[in-house]
Amino acid sequence: MEWFGSGDYELARQVLQRGVAACYLIAFISAINQFPALLGEHGLLPAPRFLSIVSYKQSPSLFHWRYSDRLLLVLSWAGLVLAASVVLGLPQLAPAWVPLIVFLVIWAIYLSIVNVGQTFYSFGWESLLLEAGFVVAFLGSDRVAPPITIIIFLRWLVFRLEFGAGMIKMRGGEEWRDLTALFYHHETQPMPNPLSWFAHHLPRWFHRLEVIGSHFAQLVVPFFLFAPQPVASVAALVVILTQLWLVATGNFAWLNWITIVLAFAAIDDNAFGLIFPVDEGAAPEQAPLWFVVVVLAATIFLLVLSYRPLLNLFARHQLMNASFNRYHLVNAYGAFGTVTKERFEVEVEGSDADKPGEGDWVAYGFRGKPGDPKRMPPQVAPYHLRLDWLMWFLALGSPDTRWFQVFILKLLEGDRKTLRLLRVNPFPDAPPRWIRARVFLYRFSTAEERRRDHVWWERTEVGLIVAPTSLGGQRRR
Structure with missing residues (x-):
């Protein structure tokens, strides 16, 4: 089944699995430090009260079985340890089912947290992290070649993320269409960082170029993620560079970092080799039949769920950061359709x-x-x-x-x-x-x-x- 796995994306798989796991690591640290005070038994919006009025069917969570702050911390620490093991590359050394199970457990734990997190967990990057964690679970271990269907689906995720954000802007405030949005954004964004002051004081012609660059990176470049190599790698590099500019000039939790990680799904080993030597290593084993069946079933499942998000991209009343199912899989993304001016x-x-x-x-x-x-x-x-x-x-x-x-x-x-x-x-x-x-x-x-x-x-x-x-x-x- 040579068509199923692609040895050209071994390094991409390493970045994808470890990078997504690193984002989960940060998310679990956030939960450990903040969840009890915000949503715990005596928090600002107590999760037990929420669970008493919302059913499992409405909001699936392990905490429907029982909630306590201690259980929340136990599960968060378990998720943190599992995520750290993937960052270190340990499950990837085992058979293909091991990272699959590890990622699905991480996903289930974090889903349980998000689905009782109410307004404190209503951010688009929560759904993005959940979707990414579920999908990269099916990349397998180092013993098998990365499944090409999952690599392509991850590009589809980046496409929805970037193109959705671009369309939201074009349908949003006039400031995106007259190229003035960045006159205000660096100053009015939710949480400026040390470089935001300097970015705000750049010349206005530069801010107009920023907007043009944003439109190009989000409305044009995403289509080339599906082009043959090396075009797809170049498109991914454009996405990465624009995200690094956002990292440098603002604080958007792990949104930009996980986007950078996911963009590596379009970068093949040949592109990596242009920057640093690549050790090809031993050829991976042929994927076992059970793994092929599971991955193809997951791909079909995700493609079916893609129908509504695809329609949403071109809908007149496009939804931003919306989940079409209770498990936060194959979501709609987007941000800053309008820019606050004060x-x-x-x-x-x-x-x-x-x-x-x-x-x-x-x-x-x-x-x-x-x-x-x-x-x-x-x-x-x-x-x-x-x-x-x-x-x-x-x-x-x-x-x-x-x-x-x-x-x-x-x-x-x-x-x-x-x-x-x-x-x-x-x-x-x-x-x-x-x-x-x-x-x-x-x-x-x-x-x-x-x-x-x-x-x-x-x-x-x-x-x-x-x-x-x-x-x-x-x-x-």
Whole structure:
């Protein structure tokens, strides 16, 4: 069955399996550090409460059997260890069924987390990670050649990811069509990084070129992922380079990194050989019949699921970051159909005073989002700061504020798990008597303001989003 496996993608398989596993590793670390405080038994949106009103059929999860924070940590640590083993290449040394089982177990554990994660796990890269983990499970081990059907399907995944994002932009805000979107994006993106300030101050002609490059990389290049080599490898390289620019100028969790990894499905060993010597090694064994049957069945299953995502790409009302099934397989992707032109931030403050005046309030510090204008925007990706991302949506006027109301209560109670999500707790000895939240309009400082005042941001107060509130629910008049 020489048609089934391709020895031209041995190195691509190594990158795909280890790279996707590395993203899972980061995702499980995020769950261990953040899930109990956000969604645990006493979290902001408790998973047990969600599980009591949602059935397994609606949201498949191992936690329908039983949820506890301890079980969540046990499963997350198990997923982390399994993902680390793939990064080290251990399951790949065994028969083809071993990495298959390992990846499916990792996928099932993370699916269980995502499906009870509610708004804190509603990001497109969660579905992307789940789909990628399921598909690369069928790449087999080092003992068999990478199945060509899976290699091609991974290119189809990259196509949906890139072309879907491009179509969302063209159907979205006018700023993408008049080439002005990048006048604003570096400043208003959810979580700028250390280079975002510099990228924002690049000349406007450069920002227009950025948009043109984005349209080319997302609307034209993806079709060439299916072209013969070396064209497919060149197309993949364009995708990788554009994603690296996004990595350099923003914090989008593991979205850009996993896209880079998946793009390697279009790069063959000959292309690798142009950069560094490739050791061909021993020829892989012929794939056993059971493996061929399983892979072909999985390919057919995934192709059937591709029908609705394919229609969605060309639909008038295209869905963005949508799953068409409960298992997050073969999804619709896309981001930033419109670009926010102004940046609003919510600052949460506490006070110990009986009747606090303006000078009595002290701000809590978040790990990733802007706060202190003198603090340089941090580099946090590929790690995902879920609370910080939700604070960005809150400032945009997100209708779901249940979690924020509980967050305020947790601060008044001095809840340790919640406080560990923050960078700065200005009340280390005892919780404050009062909490309030103000909204500010932020903009990047100019070069002159940066030199003079040593600030990265300039901000103007817009108003109060939460009036001074005490633990008893009283509001100060």
